[in-house]
Amino acid sequence: MRWTRYYIPTLKEAPADAEVASHKLLVRAGMIRKLTSGIYTWLPIGLRTLEKAKNIVRREMNAAGAIEVLMPTVQPGEIWQESGRWKKYGKELLRFKDRHERDYCLGPTHEEVSTALLRGEIKSYRQLPLNIYQIQTKFRDEVRPRFGLMRGREFLMKDAYSFDIDDDGANKSYAAMKDAYHRIFGSMGLNFRPVEADSGAIGGNFSHEFMVLAETGEDAIAACSNWPECSWAANVERAPIKPLAAPCSASCPPMEQVSTPGQHSIDDICAFLKTPAKRVIKTLLFLADGKPAAVLLRGDRELNEIKLAHLLNADEVVFASPDQVLAMTGAEPGFAGPVGLKGVDTIYADNELRENTDWIAGANKSDTHVQHLDLQRDVTLPIRWVDLRNAVAGDPCPCCGKPLEIKRGIEVGHIFKLGTKYSESMHAVFLDENGKERFMIMGCYGIGVSRVVAAAIEQNFDENGIKFPPQLAPFDVHILCLDPGDAAVSSACDEIEEFLAALGLETLYDDRDERPGVKFKDADLIGIPAQITVGGKSLAKGVIEVKDRRSGEKSALSAKTFKQEFGAWYQSVLDGWSRKSQL
Ligand code: ATP
Ligand code: MG
Numbered sequence: 001m002r003w004t005r006y007y008i009p010t011l012k013e014a015p016a017d018a019e020v021a022s023h024k025l026l027v028r029a030g031m032i033r034k035l036t037s038g039i040y041t042w043l044p045i046g047l048r049t050l051e052k053a054k055n056i057v058r059r060e061m062n063a064a065g066a067i068e069v070l071m072p073t074v075q076p077g078e079i080w081q082e083s084g085r086w087k088k089y090g091k092e093l094l095r096f097k098d099r100h101e102r103d104y105c106l107g108p109t110h111e112e113v114s115t116a117l118l119r120g121e122i123k124s125y126r127q128l129p130l131n132i133y134q135i136q137t138k139f140r141d142e143v144r145p146r147f148g149l150m151r152g153r154e155f156l157m158k159d160a161y162s163f164d165i166d167d168d169g170a171n172k173s174y175a176a177m178k179d180a181y182h183r184i185f186g187s188m189g190l191n192f193r194p195v196e197a198d199s200g201a202i203g204g205n206f207s208h209e210f211m212v213l214a215e216t217g218e219d220a221i222a223a224c225s226n227w228p229e230c231s232w233a234a235n236v237e238r239a240p241i242k243p244l245a246a247p248c249s250a251s252c253p254p255m256e257q258v259s260t261p262g263q264h265s266i267d268d269i270c271a272f273l274k275t276p277a278k279r280v281i282k283t284l285l286f287l288a289d290g291k292p293a294a295v296l297l298r299g300d301r302e303l304n305e306i307k308l309a310h311l312l313n314a315d316e317v318v319f320a321s322p323d324q325v326l327a328m329t330g331a332e333p334g335f336a337g338p339v340g341l342k343g344v345d346t347i348y349a350d351n352e353l354r355e356n357t358d359w360i361a362g363a364n365k366s367d368t369h370v371q372h373l374d375l376q377r378d379v380t381l382p383i384r385w386v387d388l389r390n391a392v393a394g395d396p397c398p399c400c401g402k403p404l405e406i407k408r409g410i411e412v413g414h415i416f417k418l419g420t421k422y423s424e425s426m427h428a429v430f431l432d433e434n435g436k437e438r439f440m441i442m443g444c445y446g447i448g449v450s451r452v453v454a455a456a457i458e459q460n461f462d463e464n465g466i467k468f469p470p471q472l473a474p475f476d477v478h479i480l481c482l483d484p485g486d487a488a489v490s491s492a493c494d495e496i497e498e499f500l501a502a503l504g505l506e507t508l509y510d511d512r513d514e515r516p517g518v519k520f521k522d523a524d525l526i527g528i529p530a531q532i533t534v535g536g537k538s539l540a541k542g543v544i545e546v547k548d549r550r551s552g553e554k555s556a557l558s559a560k561t562f563k564q565e566f567g568a569w570y571q572s573v574l575d576g577w578s579r580k581s582q583l
Contacts, residue, residue, distance in 0.1 A: 001475065003510045007044050010522050020216045022457035023148030025466050029526045031474075038145025038153030045508075045526065046453075048474035050156065053452050054135050056187050056471060057158045064180035066131040066160050071113045073137060077103025079112040083425050088315070092140045106139035111422050111444055114161035118440070119428035125165045128430060128440065131173055133160030135449060149454040150410065151218070156450040162443040163423075165432065170441035174206075174417050177445045181210050181413050188452065189469030189577055190412075191459060195221050196234040197414065207416040209235055210447075211409030214458040220390070221409045224397040232399035236406065237306045239391040240398050243351035252357040252374040255339070261367040264334030266299040269369060273360060276300070281353065281361040281373070283336040285325055288314035292328060294341055296349040296361075296375075301389040311348065311386055329364040337362035338379045339370060347381050350388040410455040411448070418442040460550075466527030467550050470577055475508040476500075477570075478528040482516045482535035492534050492544070492559065499563055505570075524549065530573050548573045550580070 007030075014024035015034070026032045031046030042050055058068065077095070080086035085093075086103075094106045107113065114132060122128060138157045145153045162173035178194065185192045190212050197209040211221055211233075223233035234240075263272045270277050280299035285292065286308075293312055297303055309317055322333050328343040329336045338347050341364060353359070357374040375383060393406045422428065423439040432438050453472065460467040470476065477500055481493040493509060500507050508528060510519050516535065523531050531547040538545060543556045546569055557565045 001506075001508050003508065003512050006508075008522075008526070009043065010525055018148065020147045020150065020454075020458065021461050022150065022216075022454035025457055025461055025525070025527075026148055026454065029466060032149065034148075038142060038151070040149065040152060040154075045474040049453055049468070049472050050450065052472050052474075053188065053449050053456075054156075054158075057135065057184055057447055057449060060180045060184045060187070061133050061158065061160065063183075064131075064176045066133045066162075066177075066180075068134065069132045070134050070136060071107070071110050071117070073107050073139070075105050075107050075110075075113055077105060079116045079426070080105065083112050083115075083422055085112070092142060094139055094141045107136075108138055108140040109157075109444075109446070110134070110136075110159055111161065111418070111442075112426070115422045115426045115428045115442070118163055119423075119426060122163065122428075122430050122440070125430055125432050129162065129164045129169050129173060131160055131162040131177075133158060133445070147216070147218075147454070149450045152450065155448060158447040158449050160445040162445070163428070163440045164443075165430065165438070165441070167441055170417060170419070170443055174415065174443050177415050177443065178208060181415065181445075181447070184447065185210055185212070185412065185452075188456060188471050189580070190452075190456060192412070193221065193223065193233050193407075193409065195223070195409070196232075197238055197416075207414065209411050210413035210415075211235075212412050212452075212455040212459060213407055213409050214455065215408055216458050217408035217410040219409045219411050221407045222391040222395070222404045223407055224400060224402055225405045226397065226400055226402040230397060230400040230402060232397050234391075235411075236390050237304065239395075239404070241351065241387050241389065241391055241395055242398055243385065243387070244355050247354040247376075248356050250357050252377070253372040255370050255372045255374065255378045257363050257365070258360075258369050258371055259367060260335075260369045263367075263369070269360065270299070273369075273371070275360060279356075279358070279360055281337065281359045283338060283341075283362055285320040285328055285336055286312070286317050287320055287324065288312040288317045292320065292324065292343040293317075294328070294336075294338070294344045294347045295388060296338055296347060296353055297389055298350065298352050301350065301352070301392075304388060304390045307386075307388050311388070329362070331362070331364055331366040331368075335362040335364065335366055335368060337364055337370060337373075338375065338381070338383075339373065340364045341381060344381065347379065347383050348386050348388065349375065349383050351385050352389065354385060410451065410458060412452050412455050413445075413447040415445045416443060418444055461527070464521070465525035468527045468529060470529045470574055473528050474526070475528050476505040477507045477530045477532060478523050478526070479507055479509045480516075480519045480523055480531060480533045481509065481511050482519065482533060484511050484513055486536045489534050489536050489539055492539055496532060496534070496544075496562070499566075503567075529577065530570055548576060550576055 009030040011028045018024040032040045135158045164170040192212045194208045197207040220236035222239035224230040277299035282297045284295045325333045359373040360371045363370045395404045420439040428440045429437045483489040533545040542559045547554045
């Protein structure tokens with residue numbers, strides 16, 4: 001492809017709203033443009049990369065026996081009413097009415113549509129198993145669209161839905177998808193890890209997320225430091241923390257009140273009483289579907305909202321308002337504590353608080369705390385010991401007990417065994433061998449295809465631009481013609497272009513009438529893995545320069561024997577990439 005006949009609007013500056021490298025570079029490299037918050041146009045070279053990602057996904061899904069379909073984006077409200085998600089999905093589901101005042105939504109995912117489709121088609125066990133997939137635009141009205149393609153509102157997803165006659169079959173379908181995901185992300189040259197995503201398993205269901213490891217990842221992953229002997233890893237959101245075998249039995253001086261005027265936060269208290277946060281109890285008050293709930297955590301720990309939601313099993317959990325805090329504690333916010341708390345009949349305490357006595361906590365009295373608090377001795381309300389905090393580095397691995405590490409990851413795929421959640425609510429049944437009606441056992445499997453493009457860049461860039469893995473690069477080779485006005489140079493470039501085409505390689509040929517500096521900068525920015533530079537001066541010396549974008553290594557090939565030398569050099573570029581992805 002000739003640059004002058006193409007459209008690659010590169011930019012010197014990144015947009016002001018771009019926080020992460022992939023967002024900045026995708027815009028600067030002329031690959032995407034923002035239309036409005038979380039909604040982007042794919043420009044030509046961006047689209048080429050997206051198509052490469054789609055093709056890898058498609059190839060491996062087909063190889064795994066999944067069958068491609070294309071379902072509608074606009075979905076009727078009825079099927080969401082049936083599954084029960086019309087109420088549950090919240091504001092991410094963009095809803096609207098048609099001219100007849102009927103409810104519709106833009107598909108954020110297609111469990112309802114695929115179940116509605118197959119329940120009308122499948123009669124007998126002989127027609128199953130079936131795994132249908134599509135690569136399609138999704139819409140989710142995210143609260144905080146950000147990081148460009150990473151968390152868009154409109155984005156491209158591959159979503160697959162498997163339907164089996166029994167659990168065994170469903171587990172096989174799940175395993176086949178898990179294998180396919182390994183091949184997909186492996187073929188893309190990504191450094192990734194599958195992690196356990198739901199331990200609060202309902203009815204034997206399970207789930208894995210595929211995480212691309214990158215500093216800028218929105219997800220925190222707890223992974224065993226004993227890798228690869230122990231491969232346990234989970235999203236921190238769901239990583240269970242084992243309680244200590246025996247609670248602490250150390251004796252503790254009698255509890256007493258201390259005056260702490262104006263000391264609201266954990267930081268305030270630590271500074272005021274000169275104590276570390278791990279000696280202080282954080283008391284959080286919530287309303288779960290309107291009912292008060294109290295939670296205790298160590299002052300230096302983070303509440304895990306997912307664990308809390310599982311525990312309280314409520315549709316809505318919100319922080320108690322200052323008025324409610326006053327009603328429960330008799331004090332302004334900042335002085336809540338477990339002793340004498342009103343309005344709840346149980347206190348939920350994180351397991352870790354059993355590991356010590358002698359705590360500091362709010363006294364349920366303004367400007368006052370208690371110290372030498374022994375939860376077992378001093379709290380009259382019943383305490384339920386639960387796992388409520390986020391895992392941190394050093395916590396024991398639930399599998400082997402070795403310390404956990406915390407890494408950052410970008411969730412690029414999610415596979416989920418659904419069981420009969422949708423087939424029961426939407427009545428998707430088949431007749432088994434005995435003519436008996438049974439629910440289909442389902443699984444669903446997503447890949448954020450557009451997010452993958454961003455994730456690949458987050459893992460592969462430098463200060464000059466993108467370093468595309470060869471499998472995702474918009475072109476294989478970038479030819480930089482430094483003197484398009486010079487007949488010898490341009491005919492050498494033309495010849496190279498033809499030669500590479502005959503090898504089946506796709507080339508971007510920069511034939512612009514621009515300074516060499518501009519061309520070098522753009523080539524590094526776009527990040528095609530192999531660069532070939534032809535300039536008047538070097539050509540006169542019989543030299544054609546090549547550069548491996550990943551390593552930055554430049555070599556001089558002889559113009560005369562270029563065609564013989566190129567293959568080995570190009571292979572070394574590809575080999576560098578495969579060594580990298582094996583690390
Ligand atoms: P997240 O926790 O990141 O919001 P999710 O759990 O909502 O993801 P799924 O419903 O499992 O995601 O969707 C399947 C895949 O689609 C995800 O693994 C992710 O790669 C991608 N995806 C989800 N939301 C977005 C988004 N807003 N923008 C781009 N890709 C997304
Ligand atoms: Mg989401």
